Amino acid sequence: MDNTVNFLLLLVILLNFFILGSSRLVSCIRTVAIQGGMLSLLPVLAHGFSGHTLFLAAGAFLLKGIAIPFLLFKAIRQVRIRREVEPLIGYVPTLILGTLATAGSFIFSDRLPLIAEHSQSLFVPVGLATLATGFLMLITRRKAITQALGYLIFENGIFVFGMLLTEAMPLMVETGVLLDLLVAVFVMAIVMHQINREFSTMNIDKLSSLKE
Amino acid sequence: MNFLFLSWLLLGLGACTASLPWRSSKIPAILGGGSAVLGCLSGLIAAGQGLIAGKAETFSLPWSMPGGSFSLRLDGLSAFFLLPLFIVGLAGAVYATEYMQKEKAPLHWTWYNFLLVSMAMVVTAANGLLFLFAWECMSLTSFFLVITEFNLAEAVAAGWTYLLATHLGAAFLFAFFLTAGAFSGSLDFSSFHLLGKLSVPVASALFLLLLVGFGSKAGIFPFHVWLPDAHPAAPSHVSAIMSGVMVKTAIYGLLRMCSFLPVSPVWWGGLLMALGIIGALFGIAMAALQRDVKRGLAYSTVENVGIIILALGFWMQSRAAGQHLIAALALAGALIHLLNHTLFKSLLFLGAGSLIHGSGSRNLNHMGGLMRRMPVTSLLIVCGGMAISALPPFNGLVGEWFIYRALLGGGSTLSGLGGFFPAALLGLLALVGGMVIIVMTRIIGIALAGSPRSPEAAQAHEAGWPMLSAMTVMALLCLAGGLAPVLLLRVAGQAGVLLDPDSANLFAGQDINPWWLGMMAFMLLGSLLAAFSFSRWRQRRGTVAAANTWGCGFAFPASRMAYSAESYTELAQSGMFCSCLIPESKDGQTVGYFPLIRSFVFTAPDPLLEKFFRPLFQWTAGYCRRCCCRLQSGNLHIYLFYVFSATILLLFWAWQR
Amino acid sequence: MKITILQLFLHLLLLFGLSPLLSGVIGKTKALFAGRTGPPWLQLYYDIWKLFGKGLVLSRVTTWVFRAGPVVGLAVPVLAALLIPFGSIGAPLSFTGDLIFFIYLFGLARFFTACAALDTGSAFEGMGAVREVTFSCLAEPTVFFAFIVLARLSGSLSLDAMFGQTLAASWHSAAPSLLLILVCLFLVTLVENCRIPFDDPNTHLELTMIHEVMVLDHSGPDLGMILYGAAMKLFVLGALVVRLFLPGTTGSMILDLLLFAGGMLLLAVIIGVVESTMARLRLLRIPQLLVGASLLSFFSLILLLR
Incomplete structure (x- = not known):
């Protein structure tokens, strides 16, 4: 069981790299969806079958794997965004930064005073690495939709972290987080739609002209 | 030691007599060149004795300088640096008898011989003041050699940059020696062991002084800016000496002085490693952008110094961390690479000089097709190119093999950050190795291969025997080092053991046996021979026809269509380099529908020089000028006030004492 | 540090005998995908x-030049083949640190292939040389990172032990x-041998070619x-991938040999599948992938x- 979990977490990191290196918006969204879907297996795999974990898994799968990607796909179809991601600093530098951040999170999590059963598992480093990927995505990409993707990856990282605490965390908190996310994506989609209608571009650089 | 004095005597005599107003132009060449050759031979004997004897010889004379004494010390470390000095000095002297133009030769011989003497004195001096004296002599004589072509504005400009950089560096060395002398009570190196008792912060400050002072001479990354201008401006055999040997004297200084300091904290090594890898990457990237063949080679020196510094840093760092085998491997790698770089870089500079001599241009785009017109030179350059790319069966691989082994050893056994950095450095070093191949195939492919790119190149002529024999010797030495790596290990042994007693086992060949590397080189030669004879055999059986190059149906290929020096690196530069390195291109405007003339100019100046040092110095100069204006107002009363206040200050100082 | 005559003989036999067959298998696989008969298995030998x-x-x-x-x-490649094991048949030559020599051997080949291409003075060959280097x-x-991982796992610095x-x-x-390393070494095999998605060994359009254009x-x-x-x-680079994929030994030399040969053919089929199902990458995307x-x-x- 442990091996499967570790393998899954590793795949999550590979998908992180793929998202950072990919230039196509559609494949980015699809990858984030796959990542979310995979993560939704984690509660069951890590903590065994129970009502709690099953509910969590199903909720996460529906939202991260199906609903949000569906919304995003719909959004890009509506506003007819070009396929390219438009990075600010180029794909190769982002990839290198991503690797450095991943390496950093692995080394950092080694130094953390974790309890014995967590210190060997990949949850903490992968969670940190995914958070960092989300940040990178937010910082280095230009389009509003990639911002939404960044938030999603960010949330995936938090979700991985949350796995350590699933037993302890009340169901309501988890549900709240997931719902928050959904609402955030909704808002984002609407905002995007509006931006597109006003400026006929999705470039958030343009938003900076709104400052005083 | 006696042979060393004999060599200095001969070199000195040659230097003094060569530039006298002789009637015949042959006499200076005979006097200067002959004395240089004899002096270098005698020096080689001295170095050989030092390497074989294994124990230090000292010599001391009183000197009327305050704090100074004329004391010399020839130990394993000095002998290790003397050896390449006199090898390259000898080759350069033979080379120069043909290479130097008649009217500039006499004076050149003076400076050349004095340069050799002062460099030999730098690596044998055992007194701080004597060291600085020799160091300054070395800087000045090499400055005069850089401006040998004093009628060219760029050579003179390069000379001034060099003079400025080297003196700024020397200022840091003065600061170091003054502080060290104050701590140890004397400027003699024999009393410098007292420095070993310094506290870590003070020692670190001294180390930083050394790093800047010697780094500016060695071309360590941020202080390299003068090097790519100055080395190419000098005559080629002087470039060979400067790149191959003079740069190493600074590394000698760094090693010698660090051996007096207390055992280093880990971050010294880390700093050197960081500077080393940045310098290596930067140097080779810039080398790939240069169209001037000698400038490219000079940048490659920056890269190689980076690799040496990286290995030295790794040595310091692993020694501080207590990994003795890895430390010894890194040290061996650094020393062997240092020796190898002397050999192949001088070979390449001499070869580049021969190309310039034959084709009349330093621009790669004006050469082309020289392989047919200058076959021996070209063969030797290919050998040098293989050696510098660390390809078997040449010597370059041996040094890099040790460095890689050290990094692999660190990366494959240590855990956490201790394994992370060696592994990351290993990957970057591999990248550098790949880029060296780009640079060397570019020089060979654009300058030597293909068809001539200019009328001058089509008329190129092969060099005469002095130049060719000098280069052949270097190439043979490169090959010998590759076939017998144990030899290189033995030569570096004395110096290595002196620097790090823990490495004695390694240098004795007990921990590790590079014998296999030589064996593999022989096997490679064997399999190449087999493949070659197969090729000959098939060729004999069939017919051989000559035709034009197949241009996919196009019947009139011209050299203007072939890849140029710039287009060769276009892919690498667009795919790999960061934007600050990308050369500036000046695009001429096209006029009309069928423009006959279209100009397009690429320049790749040093970004660090143009974007940082030049503005910095210009700002400083402006600031000083403003201060100066305020001080020198032209008012007589003010000047009298200066005199008065100076007197008062002096009186006050005397009273204080 | 050992030289075994039997291993040497087997290595050379496998290398010289089997290596051109891979190209035939790749060709057949591609033909199968395209619904053609394709060239004979032994085409490259002919x-x-x-x-x-x-x-x-x-x-x-x-x-x-x-x-x-x-x-x-x-x-x-002949000398390089002697440094690596073929399946569970150990390398005839091995010494500590031979992996560095192995990598630089291929550097030597690259150096001369590029110089030979530039020696023709044609723009096409120059293009190929630039891309190759x-x-x-x-x-x-x-390759270095992959080897360091293997060195770490095996505690040795010779390819035979790694x-x-x-x-x-x-x-x-x-x-x-190891799985990641397998993928990476497979990619390196593809790029070093100029296969799709890095290069198209079939086209004779100069703009898409690397290796083919160099030997024009x-x-x-x-x-x-x-x-x-x-x-x-x-064959040599593929042997590393296959060995990584099929570690261990059955105990009998004949079986091991058959297993290794089968693995090599499977690799050829996989390369063929990749070539049939993927398109060549845009040139500027290649550095990114690498x-x-x-x-x-x-x-x-x-x-x-x-």
């Missing part, structure tokens, strides 16, 4: 044999790292040597460093 019997046509511009390219291109330069860190008996045990303890001017026995050398290079591969292999090292 080609090489025929070329060895032909005369030479040399460009008037070329010199000895042009002739040296094929010679080095043939000699290098640039892409291989980016692939080198990947791909030796400990590999099977390593799959149990460090499967994720070679003819007769020289071209034969180049084809043979390229087949051997694929950097990605090196970062991936570096990451697999980080997994082990904890």
